[in-house]
Amino acid sequence: MVHYKLSYFPIRGAGEIARQILAFAGQEFEDNRIPKEEWPAIKPTTPFGQLPLLEVDGKVLAQSHAISRYLARQFGINGKCPWEEAQVNSVADQFKDYLNEVRPYFMAKMGFSDGDVEALAKDVFLPGFTKHYGFFANFLKSSGSGYLVGDSLTWVDLLVAQHTADLLAANASLLDAYPQFKAHQEKVHSNANIKKWLETRPVTPF
Ligand code: GSH
Structure with a gap:
């Protein structure tokens, strides 16, 4: 094995x-x-x-x-054909760009850098979050399946759903304007094996 x-x-x-x-x-x-x-x-x-x-x-x-x-x-779970796989990679790469864009906020929030967390939330995190969740919303709308690409779960759903869960844990109302992402996170995290993992993995702050 x-x-x-x-x-x-x-x-x-x-x-x-x-x-x-x-x-x-x-x-x-x-x-x-x-x-x-x-x-x-x-x-x-x-x-x-x-x-x-x-x-x-x-x-x-x-x-x-x-x-x-x-x-x-x-x-x-990489997409069902080369085109879907490329779409999955495209969203995942954009997600990495999003994280790079908002990194100064998270670094300050987690205490890894100096910086005014509130100012960074307003000036860095919120604009980046709004822009990128707007992009990702178009993928959810286009697939119509509740998943970001195609009609079944791919790894980019795991990537985005974990981040959504982290955001919701920190601020329950942040995603009020994006109910489709709450639904997406719930759908992805209701998979039996993922649910079990989330319930049994070591508890860590981030
Ligand atoms: N682009 C890399 C990836 O996505 O794997 C970045 C990896 C990365 O930044 N790793 C950090 C690390 O290893 C932890 S998140 N830090 C320790 C070090 O650089 O010595």
């Missing part, structure tokens, strides 16, 4: 969607959560000096989206 080992820090962050794809597939995996103190010794041994890393029978793959794409393809 193939051995999957997912290495990341003991948070959800950039490692969580790979974990969720494996959980969705009902695939056993080694959920290797590396304590901060152990990281300096491991860092130079990794392909790009960063986590997450996926090991498949000892072969190493870095970069969170590359890992998600590989796993999604292995387990059939």
